[in-house]
Amino acid sequence: MTEKRNITGAEALLLSLLEEGVTDLFGYPGGAIIPLYDKLYDYTDRLNHILTRHEQGAVHAAQGYARATGRVGVCMATSGPGATNLITGIADAMVDSTPLVCITAQVAASLLGTDAFQEADIISMTIPVTKWNHQVTSAAELPETIAKAFYIARTGRPGPVVIDITKNAQTEILDSFVYTPCTGLRSYLPEPEVRDEAVARAVELIDASRRPLMITGQGVMLSGGEAEAARLAERCAIPVATTLMGLSAVPTSHPLFVGRVGMHGNVAANEMTQQADLLIAVGMRFSDRVTGDVSHYAPNARIIHIDIDAAEHGKIVKPDVSICGDARKALSALADKAAPRAERREWMETAREAYERERRYVIDGCISPAEGDITMGEAVDKVASVCGGEAIIVTDVGQHQMFASRYSRLNRPRSFITSGGLGTMGFGLPAAIGAKVGCPDREVVLFVGDGGLQMTVQELGTVMQSGIAVKIAVLDNGYLGMVRQWQQLFFESRYSFTSLADPDFTILASAYGIASRRVSARDSLEEAVREMLAHDGPYLLDIAVEREGNVFPMVPAGKSISNLIFSELNDGQ
Amino acid sequence: MDNREYTVTALTENKIGVLNRITAIYLRHKINMEGVRVIDTQVPGVSMITISSYGTEEVMERIVRQIRRIVEVFDSRYKAVESITPENIYGEILSGLGD
Ligand SMILES: Cc1ncc(C[n+]2csc(CCOP(=O)(O)OP(=O)(O)O)c2C)c(N)n1
Ligand SMILES: [Mg+2]
Numbered sequence: 001m002t003e004k005r006n007i008t009g010a011e012a013l014l015l016s017l018l019e020e021g022v023t024d025l026f027g028y029p030g031g032a033i034i035p036l037y038d039k040l041y042d043y044t045d046r047l048n049h050i051l052t053r054h055e056q057g058a059v060h061a062a063q064g065y066a067r068a069t070g071r072v073g074v075c076m077a078t079s080g081p082g083a084t085n086l087i088t089g090i091a092d093a094m095v096d097s098t099p100l101v102c103i104t105a106q107v108a109a110s111l112l113g114t115d116a117f118q119e120a121d122i123i124s125m126t127i128p129v130t131k132w133n134h135q136v137t138s139a140a141e142l143p144e145t146i147a148k149a150f151y152i153a154r155t156g157r158p159g160p161v162v163i164d165i166t167k168n169a170q171t172e173i174l175d176s177f178v179y180t181p182c183t184g185l186r187s188y189l190p191e192p193e194v195r196d197e198a199v200a201r202a203v204e205l206i207d208a209s210r211r212p213l214m215i216t217g218q219g220v221m222l223s224g225g226e227a228e229a230a231r232l233a234e235r236c237a238i239p240v241a242t243t244l245m246g247l248s249a250v251p252t253s254h255p256l257f258v259g260r261v262g263m264h265g266n267v268a269a270n271e272m273t274q275q276a277d278l279l280i281a282v283g284m285r286f287s288d289r290v291t292g293d294v295s296h297y298a299p300n301a302r303i304i305h306i307d308i309d310a311a312e313h314g315k316i317v318k319p320d321v322s323i324c325g326d327a328r329k330a331l332s333a334l335a336d337k338a339a340p341r342a343e344r345r346e347w348m349e350t351a352r353e354a355y356e357r358e359r360r361y362v363i364d365g366c367i368s369p370a371e372g373d374i375t376m377g378e379a380v381d382k383v384a385s386v387c388g389g390e391a392i393i394v395t396d397v398g399q400h401q402m403f404a405s406r407y408s409r410l411n412r413p414r415s416f417i418t419s420g421g422l423g424t425m426g427f428g429l430p431a432a433i434g435a436k437v438g439c440p441d442r443e444v445v446l447f448v449g450d451g452g453l454q455m456t457v458q459e460l461g462t463v464m465q466s467g468i469a470v471k472i473a474v475l476d477n478g479y480l481g482m483v484r485q486w487q488q489l490f491f492e493s494r495y496s497f498t499s500l501a502d503p504d505f506t507i508l509a510s511a512y513g514i515a516s517r518r519v520s521a522r523d524s525l526e527e528a529v530r531e532m533l534a535h536d537g538p539y540l541l542d543i544a545v546e547r548e549g550n551v552f553p554m555v556p557a558g559k560s561i562s563n564l565i566f567s568e569l570n571d572g573q
Numbered sequence: 574m575d576n577r578e579y580t581v582t583a584l585t586e587n588k589i590g591v592l593n594r595i596t597a598i599y600l601r602h603k604i605n606m607e608g609v610r611v612i613d614t615q616v617p618g619v620s621m622i623t624i625s626s627y628g629t630e631e632v633m634e635r636i637v638r639q640i641r642r643i644v645e646v647f648d649s650r651y652k653a654v655e656s657i658t659p660e661n662i663y664g665e666i667l668s669g670l671g672d
Contacts, residue, residue: 123590127597132644133590152644187586188644311638 004177009139010039010170012177013103014047016146019179022074024048024065024437026058030078032118033105035170050437050466053458055082057430059089060456063098064434067417068392068442070224072153073434076103080118083164084125088424090160091129095421096245097222099158101149108168109137122164131159139172143179151182156190157309158222191308194325199333202280202304202321206338209278209302211347212238215261215269218245218420219283219307225328226413229282230254232335237344239351241269243284244405247416252409253389258351262290263555264402268354270553270561273298275350280334282306283327286316287421296560306330361566362552367407373546374522376403376475382529383445383473384409391443392417392435396428396452398482400475402551404447426455432470433462443471443533450476450502460512463538471532472514472540474505477547485550489568509540520544578607578654579633580625586645587613587620595622595646598639604628619647625654 004015013036017025027049029037040049052058055077062073073093077086083104093100107116123135132152136145142165149161206212220229226249233240233250239258240250244265250257259266261273273279279301284290291297294316305312305319306327313322323330366377380403383391389411395401395418410416417435419427432446453474463470484498509516515535519528519542532541553564585591592611599606608625628636633651640649660667 124593127590127594128601185644187647309642311635311642315635315638 005175007174007177008035008039008170009142009165009172009174010036012139012142012174013146013165013170014039014043015177016143016179017074018046019181020072020146020150022047022072024050025074025076026050026052026061026065026434027076028052028055028058028078028082030082030105030118032079032107032167033076033082033170035167036076036103036105036165048437050433050462052430053461054456055085056088056426057433057456057459057462059086059100059102060092060424060427060430061434061437061462062100062102063089063093063096063427064394064417064431065438066098066100066434067431068414068435069438070414071438072099072101072150074101074103077105078118079105079107079122080120083122084120087125087129088426090126090162092419092422092424092427093160094129094131096419097158097218098160099153100160101146101153102160102162104162104164105170106135106164106166109166110168112137112166122162126162129160130162133162133164135164135166136169137166139169139174142169142174143177144182147180147182148185151185152188156188191326192310192324194323194330194333198321198323199330199337202323202334203337205278205302205304205321206236206238206280206334210344211272211276212236212278212280213258213272213276213301214238214240214280214282215243215273215284216240216246216249216282217243217284218249219327220246220249220331221413222283223308223327223329225282225326225331226250228328228331228335232331232338235335235340236338237341238280239272239348241266241272243287243290243420244418245420246284247405247408248410248413251389251411253411259355260405262287263292263557264406264551264553266355266406267358267553267564268351270555270564271354272350274300274562276301278302278304280304280306281319282331283308285312291316292555292559292561292563296562358553374520374525374543375549376400376477376545377407378522379473379475379525379529379543379545380404380407380447382526383533386526386529386533387443387445391415391445392439394418394428394432394435394444394446396446396448397423397425398449398452398480399477399485399549399551400447400449400481402482403475425449425452428452429456429459429472430462432472433459433468436468436470445471445473445533447473447475449481450474450478450500450505451480453505454502457508460509460514463514464512467537469537471535472538473532474540474542475545476502476505476542477545477549478502479547481549482551484548488548488550490556505540505542514538514540516540516542518542518544576627576629578625578627579651580623580654580657581633581637581640581649581651583622583640583649584614584647585620585622585643587618588645591643591645592622594643595624595640598636599624599626602628602632602636604632604636
């Protein structure tokens, strides 16, 4: 508890952020938030504020920051259009369980409801996409509200919180500032206790299983349960697959790692889901991109579902055992109690055989083609081999995202940052900025499409002004590639509005003072990637890739995950 | 699954915006609310919200779980309206009176 006398609401807010351990925040000023920015001017020694070029950039940067560091991301915007510009990122953080505190300014309390200049009812607008939101109309409420906001954002299943602060609340004087962190709310039980009976029943299933498969979702990382997941897997010789959001929960080099599940996942992970007699699903939510047609999902498996959010249990699949609680604690209890097992030779042989097939039919041709244009898979593989699994990989949304998820090497947790549930184009560049601000000592490589880059390309200005050393690899196919792929496969190649006339991205980068280069020849690719990574400072590498390459394997939308397709012609059967 | 009339109740902090969060969940499931009522409980600051609507049990289950996720909500439950009969609630007394 700290006490300070006679300060403004704006200062109380900044002191509250400091009390919560905030060191960095992302934002954009405007009329209603000037009092807050005015105070911030005195706090720049303690609070590193990054000025983005659009509020969407600020919120995605806060997301990238939160995802890379595990801390709560903070962003701020003015009232009206400033606040509404945050909504896409807030919705993205909601589905992807990212802890955020978003501060929006609001017109003075006396003007609420009058259609005053730049008044937007951001509280109503963000109800469905926030974990909690609250409007503050007096300075006195600020410290307690901020304490609640951080507590709610980071506990339980994390999520975004919006705090809307009227202009008068920023300027009013608070007689005394006292900060008490929030430690609980009577109506909110963020972390249900892992129940012993549930653990005991899960242990029985694990002990009896001959073909178990663990699927790790992002919840494993959100709970800090990476080591416990590996301990359970190793002790009981359980192969491990991850979801898109769960990538890097287990190193991709782990001998038990069998790849990623889902629409463009790995053959082994998907086929083993169908053959398994037990799924241990940890901190994941059975998204339709993971399950395909649910009625044919994991037909032979009992299911143990571990998730902290009670609303996820039974939402899509009916588990045989539900463990509602913290994933790390649940995994730890299982790893303590399940019987140790020797290597499951035959079951792991299934993984090896599936990988061989995938390598032969898909991977080889994708990452080491003999001729033709550079492929996206090849570019990702080059970056992966040069970085050796140590970089944080950030992606935008589209084909390049799927290639990045398939061919990246990830040795450390929280190293794959992508927009999973919402699939937000424009996420990548600002999220990479946030990740680099949060982890300045790590290499941050962004894979972005030519389409998605142009959705938030103005953030190159943020890279320039704040000197943020992100490496931007544009996988440039001149198409809205993922949509074009669907048009080719399912709409008779009718490429309706998916071809792009792109600017010269290297000239654009130069305009922002960012070093850049375009590469289109296979011979120069590796050297260009090395140059990008060796460069001291931000760098944009425009990689001209095959225009009409496709991502395979693929489970067509709505089909069973047993229906993997391997190419345009072949249905994989 | 067939549509039936259900009553959903939620025990909540009496705070601004909670009812909006609950009704947003109905809107998202495209379920029309037939009746909404908020009453005080014996605990100051705690209210009970009652909503009646038609839907399937599966959807009611999901709605109730999503309502429970609201920070200000202590708990939420649902019941099929047809199960609220005098016999179901006061069965013992009624059968005693019938003798
Ligand atoms: C904001 C937004 N608008 C539209 C889409 C639909 N969409 C998904 S992938 C994609 C194409 C992305 O093109 P590009 O960024 O060039 O990446 P590529 O697929 O070519 O790698 C589109 C339009 C989306 N996900 N997000
Ligand atoms: Mg493209």
